[in-house]
Amino acid sequence: MTDFKNYKVPYKPASEYSKSVAYFSMEFAIHQPLKIYSGGLGFLSGSHLRSAYDLKQNLIGVGILWKYGYYDQIRNHDQTLKADWYEKQYSFLVDTGIKFTVPVHNQPVWVKAWYLPPDTFKSAPLFLLSTDLPENDYLSQTITHKLYDSDTAAKIAQMMILGIGGAKLIDELNFNPDVYHLNEAHGLSSVFYLMNKYGNKEEIKKRLVFTTHTPEEAGNEKHDYHLLDKMSFFYGYSIAEAQKITGIDGNIFNHSLAALRFAREANGVSQLHGEVSRKMWGGYSDIPEIQAITNAQNWKYWADKQLYRFMEEADNEGFDDRKRYLKKRAFEIVADQTGKIFDPDVLTIVWARRFAAYKRPDLIAQDMERFENLVNNSQFPVQIIWAGKPYPMDYGAISVFNSLVHLSKRFKNVAVCVGYELTLSKRLKQASDVWLNNPRVPREASGTSGMTASMNGGVNFSTYDGWICEFARHGENCFIIPQSDYQNLSIHDQDQWDLNHLYEILQGEILPLYYSNKRKWRDIIQAGMHDVRHEFESDRMAKEYYQMIYK
Structure with a gap:
């Protein structure tokens, strides 16, 4: 006890x-x-x-027990994004029996503490506070209903x-x-x-x-x-x-x-x-x-241990086979959600993280002629997957998400997934050959998704921002869009610079390498896996x- x-x-x-x-x-x-x-x-x-x-x-840890979480990301009839809120219930949380009041608007609001024991998910002890109590009026109960209430x-x-x-x-x-x-x-x-x-x-x-x-x-x-x-x-x-x-x-x-x-x-x-x-x-x-x-990020939780084992044993065949299997398994989720069957032997680009304007989710699709040439190229075929949660009241970001959903309907090899939480995040990292990350420099404080992509055999392709600046060796463990003179360029010109270089590197370096020099491609994946293992591991x-x- x-x-x-x-x-x-x-x-x-x-x-x-x-x-x-x-x-x-x-x-x-x-x-x-x-x-x-x-x-x-x-x-x-x-x-x-x-x-x-x-x-x-x-x-x-001290946090809040959000009754409805952040939101559940589902779809409308036409596949566009729908934000929904369901009540969550957790049998694994322990009632501490602790209750006290906090004054809000000069009125006492009752707060109850729940406990996540360390053994449940192998994490330090976590206490979570809730106002969803019968002692409170309805408005006070709703304080801990939705994360980041608008x-x-x-x-x-x-x-x-x-x-x-x-x-x-x-x-x-x-x-x-x-x-x-x-x-x-x-x-x-x-x-x-x-x-x-x-x-x-x-x-x-x-x-x-x-x-x-x-x-x-x-x-x-x-x-x-x-x-x-x-x-x-x-x-x-x-x-x-x-x-x-x-x-x-x-x-x-x-x-x-x-x-x-x-x-x-x-x-x-x-x-x-x-x-x-x-x-x-x-x-x-x-x-x-x-x-x-x-x-x-925590290596123990995120990394695919088999991939690391094959890398450490220098078993190239086992390594390639494992990565192919990880892609194939992840593509079952894509097929289930979108009705599209992806090919594990085709270079797969994934853009998946929080949907925010500065992260430019749709940058690669800003030039439609280039985009169509890219996804219709039979010599160097590609598959593209998008996923991520916009803030439910960020209508600009939601509209970008929905425009990508509509765009994806035109191509067999382009998909947008919903429900981007921890499990889908890990699967999409395993699905990725190229983990695309193109925030507007210098607006990304850190941006950690690429670390866990590397831990699952994805190669980072990124603008030079956040943690990437400490990790990047272009063409050795990742690919980098060279930095524009962002202090003196307009946002439009900065976007154009980044877009041009994104396509140049993708078509001039990444695609030819993936399809014609498997050994070198594997070396780049493994260099990234090696480099994140210690430097960018949460221990x-x-x-x-x-x-x-x-x-």
Whole structure:
């Protein structure tokens, strides 16, 4: 029986990881059945918790139990995207028996804590908060219904449940962490709870660290002071006091800036993102130097072990056969969803990740003449698969998704899949020969999908952004679209530059190599598999957090 009144991690922490940490994140992608994540932030925190478990770190996760998850991605009658919300139920979560209130709009809202034991999915212990309780009125119950609710007040309330609620839960557990780690600024309201607890900023600064994932100023959460005040976000402090504590004047409160001002240490999520963040926040006083810890993914969870075994035994035939089998198996999902039968011997390009405008999902289809030549080429045939979830209220991204669905209807060898969650993500990485990643530079803070593609025998083909800058050796372990002079080019010209080079490299280098030099192609796959195995594996990342940030 777990003792939730004096909680300790249920394994003996390794001596170098004995410092206790509470890790706050709005989303965790631990395993397919637990649908409380949307995209990269969740995939990252999920891998972090798995590595913390493998390394026996003294770390617990604090998140929210989203009743309807992010959303279920299904189709309308014409195959276009439909967002649907179903109630999720989890028999594997443990009721801690802990309940307490958090003031929202000056009214007490009841919060209940659920627990994911480490052994269930081999992850560090995870506590999940819910307001979906009979003690609450209907509006309060809905706070923890949908991840990233589009209503501003609802989203602020969600941030308060994570921040104030998470900090309160830790006191209920009597866990007393040495470090409070905010993964993004969603849990920032915790600092006002901690101000009440410790009485001054210096005491919090000894304990708080912050990871930012946003490479541009506009992407950081900001809200009107009066709205936050009305919602009790400052936990009893007045606007004037909150302004004084955070040093943020005016009418608008910047969550990330406040987090930086309360943090003892802070970090970006790739070396490039560290540089971009230092420039971005350089003009602000009273913030720590922003270090860089490059995001990573958990090899044990993601990698195809057979592929690695064949590579290590230098069994080329076994290796090729295994990759072909992985493609064939993944293509059964494509056939099931779209009625299209793909060929495991044909070069397969996959673009799959969160659907956001800056990631340019449809870049390759921007020049229709070239696109048609590419997909109709009988000398070097290709197959293309798209997948990914747009934010359900991002109508621009949804319209791009739907335009690709309509485009795919014209070709036997082009498909768009729905339901892009952990399981489909892994399968599509196994399906890929080429993992296409073309965000507009320098807008991708890290972008980790390519790491897990490499772990499954996919070759990265990417713009020079995020983690790729630390990994890339063009023509040796991946292919890179050369960097444009993005600071001086218009967005249209930058897109055109990237599109031209994408086609030049695809048609001039990638296709001829795949079809006429299998040995060299295999070498490139294996170099990528080798290079991600250690440098971009989340054990390395989890160690670095202890060495650089929690120290």
